[in-house]
Amino acid sequence: PRILILGAPGAGKGTQSAKITAEFDVDHVTTGDALRANKDMDISDMDTEYDTPRAYMEQGELVPDEVVNAIVDEALSQASGFVLDGYPRNLEQAEELEGMTNLDIVLYLDVSEEELINRLTGRRLDPETDEIYHLEYNPPEDPEVEERLVQRDDDTEETVKERLRVFRENTEPVIDYYEEQGDLERVDGEQAPDEVWEDVQATIEDAS
Ligand code: AP5
Numbered sequence: 001p002r003i004l005i006l007g008a009p010g011a012g013k014g015t016q017s018a019k020i021t022a023e024f025d026v027d028h029v030t031t032g033d034a035l036r037a038n039k040d041m042d043i044s045d046m047d048t049e050y051d052t053p054r055a056y057m058e059q060g061e062l063v064p065d066e067v068v069n070a071i072v073d074e075a076l077s078q079a080s081g082f083v084l085d086g087y088p089r090n091l092e093q094a095e096e097l098e099g100m101t102n103l104d105i106v107l108y109l110d111v112s113e114e115e116l117i118n119r120l121t122g123r124r125l126d127p128e129t130d131e132i133y134h135l136e137y138n139p140p141e142d143p144e145v146e147e148r149l150v151q152r153d154d155d156t157e158e159t160v161k162e163r164l165r166v167f168r169e170n171t172e173p174v175i176d177y178y179e180e181q182g183d184l185e186r187v188d189g190e191q192a193p194d195e196v197w198e199d200v201q202a203t204i205e206d207a208s
């Protein structure tokens with residue numbers, strides 16, 4: 001299936017996408033990971049304010065559409081089934097996506113702002129496996145893993161606030177847009193990860 005997973009920063013898009021790719025035959029297409037892997041690529045020929053994605057990401061701002069659209073277009077052209085995570089983040093990107101592919105399922109992970117802040121400030125990543133952990137909600141069992149955990153550069157309190165502001169301003173209209181089209185499958189993202197997964201899995205199976 002061609003799945004779009006929408007949600008605020010920290011809603012659990014990456015966590016649920018990993019479960020989806022383990023269960024269904026789909027690629028994980030994620031603009032956040034793609035941009036983090038190419039933070040210092042030269043985008044100065046694109047008439048953008050900054051010369052690399054890094055400057056935007058560290059401040060919690062959106063990387064220019066031209067850069068992100070090209071990443072998604074390329075990744076989707078190579079995937080038959082996918083779970084798309086982190087895109088579209090504004091109405092212009094949503095329109096662009098319509099020209100690239102048709103979606104089978106649009107999921108929205110609904111989580112309150114207070115919970116989002118707890119999740120983002122407590123998140124840690126394993127740099128060796130890219131596994132997503134949380135100091136309180138999902139700590140690693142292996143003490144060796146615990147020792148090597150790192151925090152994402154944009155998970156500081158100040159940047160988290162800006163990311164949430166950008167979400168409200170730019171991405172909430174995208175959610176309304178899919179809702180108006182009658183395509184939106186709302187999942188209660190505030191439940192424990194396995195309960196969220198049960199709902200996500202059932203929604204995908206019902207739609208397939
Ligand atoms: P991106 O990487 O997409 O970040 P984001 O949207 O802010 O989302 P996160 O990755 O922070 O959260 P998530 O929903 O994946 O949550 P996770 O599963 O990790 O984008 C980063 C930046 O790149 C942007 O700010 C922008 O600069 C740029 N960018 C990306 N896409 C772009 C685009 N399209 N256009 C322009 N710029 C773009 O979970 C979070 C934490 O919660 C973890 O610790 C996890 O263990 C825990 N957790 C997860 N689920 C649960 C649960 N059910 N209960 C308890 N804890 C849970």
Ligand code: ZN
Nearest residue numbers: 013014015032
């Ligand atoms: Zn993510």
